[in-house]
Amino acid sequence: MDVTGLGKTYKVPVREAGLKAALKSLVRREHREVHAVSDLSFSIERGEMVGFLGPNGAGKTTTLKMLSGLLHPSSGQARVLGYEPYRRDRNFLAQITLVMGNRNQLQWDLPVVDSFEMNRAIFGIARPDFEATRDELIDLLEIGHLVTKPVRNLSLGERMKAEICGSLLHRPQVLFLDEPTIGLDVTMQKRIRTFLAEYNARYGATVMLTSHYMADVTALCKRVIVIHHGKLLYDGPLSELAERFETSKTIGVTLAEPDRDLSGYGEVVAVDGARVTLRVSRAEASTVAARLLADLQPTDLTIEDPPIDDVIERVFATPDEPGSAQPTGKQRG
Amino acid sequence: MSSTDTTAPPATSPPPLQRVGRLRQMADFYATVSRTAVQEQFQYRAANYMYMIGMVVEPVIYLVVWSVVAEASGGSVGGYTPGGFAAYYIVWMLVRNMNIVFTPYGWEFRIREGQLSGMLVRPIHPLHYDLAYFAGWKVIAVLLWIPIAVVLALLFPPELSVNLAQVATFFVAIWGAYVIRTLLLFVLGMVTLWTTRVAALFELYFTAELLLSGRLVPLDLMPDWVLLWVDWLPFRSTFGFPIEALVSNLSGPELVRGLVAQLVWIAVGWALAMVVWKRAIRRYSAVGN
Incomplete structure (x- = not known):
């Protein structure tokens, strides 16, 4: 998958409040251009699982829609499996899938198996292969007991599993997954993550995943692409994201003698009995740790990056100014 | 571009x-979607019957009014006796049910609910889905029409004398009407992608169709200047012609001319649908779905 300078601009009507503005808009409509995605470039190799991150309105879904052929780009170029997605070539569509966590593509009033049958016909899958793939996916997702129930009688989590199963019956080579675990409980999220990892391993499929649950991303993706205000902010290993955006580290220290004031070593974030958590600048972390070891002889000391959710929060808080968010580290594209 | 994080495809990838x-594939698709439509509509048997009974009201009103007019006019109007009107409006019901297609009003729902997005990432044009789905629905429509037609025939005895050519033409023409109406309403529905306030345009179309198709009144009863318009518009092919093929004594050449007109409108409708679809879909923003 190769994306070069991809952009999408929407023209949206604008008008001020009030009757006067309403009358004025009858004669002359004013529009404003909204740049949902700007100059986005990256490449994804076959078989990669990439987390696609960004706050609400960052342009993630718009990008996925352009890559799956739903939207025409306003600028730039995308090639997926050698095809230009917006042309929606039949052979291209037969090799991809787009799963949107908040949308249902199954036949609402019919048993799940009937929707699967419909997908067999849509993708022209030979029956023996269809049945083998269907049964394999049903096993992997553990939905054997659900498939004879009408879709409308399934819970949200059950429906999502059935939805994913239906979306993969044609064994797509590229999976665009937009919030596939949204609204699901922790157990169900974990089951879907396990399944996706298994599918990727079994079929070597490329996966591009957006999720607001960082657990999805950390469990599945070594690489993340972060966008904000439609622009690329970071593209590289998830493990290096903290180095790029996080200016602090967390030192956890278990004291031999509790109730010591450690504010002189850094910002005290939490105290739990003899365990004290400090936040110190990344550059000083090793020096502070050495001082703590020398001064206090603690029974335990750890130096960690902050939780990934905190890192992401900091990434999204990055101001959108020219030059302020140039990707570093393992830049791609 | 290379990546050190790339997960290599498994060495033992299963065969494609x-x-x-x-x-x-297309034959299988049409059969499967039609079957699905039948299954879905069987879920709503009662609702379908209510819908059908609601649809009886319109032709029965026309039938009663025209029967009274015919009797008051010495037994017939424009060659239609009360029995002729009965035949016309009983067949009318079947044709009306046969030419129910995806409504242009449905496009707004389809877009808002994300159904269009789902359709666009599948390797089959949505038009095929609509054609196949509503074709399946006809099975239910015909099954429900039969008892209603029997009751109406008992209440309003029809005068119907048909030959084999008429029956054969009728069966081809009702499917022709169905395809033309699907294509034209598909094109009309596409307007939704340019502007969301499309109800007025749809109403204008349906009013023209009501007046110029043979739905409100048999076209034989229309003045000549209206018939001049009728010849250049598609509405007769979607409604009046199939009915006339069965109940009017059209000659062989007239039957063929009607079928040729249907073919022309199918070609025009298909070309229009493809051109408009290509342009409309560029405007699709898929926002929020």
């Missing part, structure tokens, strides 16, 4: 799925 040829 076997797919059937395009022609077989």
